[in-house]
Amino acid sequence: MELSAEFIKKAVGFSSFDIAVVLGSGVELPGKKVQTISYSDIPSFPSTQVEGHKGVFEAIELKGLKIAVFKGRFHYYEGRTDEEIRAIPLLSALLGCKLFVTTCAVGAVSRRAAAVDFVVIEDHINLQGKNPLVGLIKKYGSKVFVDLKGCYDNDFSDTFLKVALNKNVKVCKGVLAAMLGPSYETFAEIKMLNSMGVDVVSMSTVPEIIVARFLGMDVGAVAVVANDTMMENVNHDLVLTQVKKRNNLLAELLNETLIKL
DSSP, X not given: OHHHHHHHHHHHTXXXXXXXXXXXXXXXXXXXXXXXXXXXXXTTOOOOOSTTOOOEEEEEEETTEEEEEEEOOOOGGGTOOHHHHHHHHXXXXXXXXXXXXXXXXXXXXXXXXXXXXXXXXXEEEEOSSOOTTTTTHHHHGGGXXXXXXXOBOHHHHHHHHHHHHHTTOOEEEEEEEEOOOSSOOOHHHHXXXXXXXXXXXXXXXXXXXXXXXXXXXXXXXXXXXXXXXXXXXXXXXXXXXXXXXXXXXXXXXXXXXXXXX
């Protein structure tokens, strides 16, 4: 991954970046776009294969901030290795990012989440049965025992929430559950999640957050509510359609939040 970082720094002309942002397809952060690079052109970096995940790296300058934007991520349900799951946060750290911000599409579990457009993640429950730090103890020793309590950055979370509320956007804080996928949840699983205090559920984000915290970055996460989990006949196309409706608003909120940090 060091080769990937050096390639990007040379191509972009930045010695380091300030913030990494993982975005879904169609979200465009305002600012000066310095360089766009396909994942497939970055040495030693995986390519995306899921619809809605573009697979593009963008270097953006925004009010003096140098932002590394990743459009597209990697999921365990694709059969990805732990090394591939670690790729984006690891590259972000090697680029010098101090803050790692990720967005994701989610299904609403709780009533409060079903009533809003965005949920600022304040905690998570990992139900994927996997942890991307497994096996790293041979290289890093006891550093892999990362304390994840309070791992979500309050400055980012509170600022995003304030920005959204000031614009009369429907938003709340909540707990994210990560399921392995690719199948959606059964009614029984939804009831279980609700009983555990979960607000929203996704098939991503949590592994990246774990790695980012292991690497010492502050983390923030915003979920786009794409559907109510109690809906029948949920499919990927429906999720993508709902997320795209909120892309412009998400970009606006992220833009203002990052500037205010």
